[in-house]
Amino acid sequence: MSSPIERTGTTQRWSDTVTHNQTVYLCEVPEDPKADIAGQTLNVLGLLEARLKEAGSSKSRILSCTIFITDRAHIAKFNELWDAWVPEGCAPVRACVVADLLNPDWKVEIQMTAAVA
Template identity: 55%
Template structure:
């Protein structure tokens, strides 16, 4: 089976597809925003990237959310809960971490199935 890399640089790829599964990491681009603004920006980017590769947010299988402070979890969850389609919650972990860029308040790593929505 082949591996398809999208947006590959010397250090990372924007997305990797293998075996009908997409793997990606997103960070916010609005680095002056608060946690809610960065979360909305990041999830919008996730949604666009998933659509670009032939998936969608209802096909997310697993997500790891990295927060610069665990105190942001309430605000992040409010945005996440409104963004995620009902009945499609993935396996998820939320972790406090020192992020690579000090202006990032949130970063997400996720795995999603390719193809149309699989709402149960």
């Protein structure tokens, strides 16, 4: 028997989260595209933390993360905020990509995978 797939916030184009086999997949973009890199980063991390909690996970259970950032000049500020957000000893596998995001005002987008408790 196959494991169920659970989706939240599903639209025709995406779901807020997809959970399968005790693993949750999620992605977030900034709510305020006019904010600076610090504001957008803190917003996205907060949204991700809330989604993780809703899915029965937490930031200490993140397995992997892909960060899309629009400007190399923003990586130092992003890393400062990321390092303060990730619990010590719980850093996930991570990739950071310089990318041209769909909304030209977005400075960061984060996709992650986490274990569900």
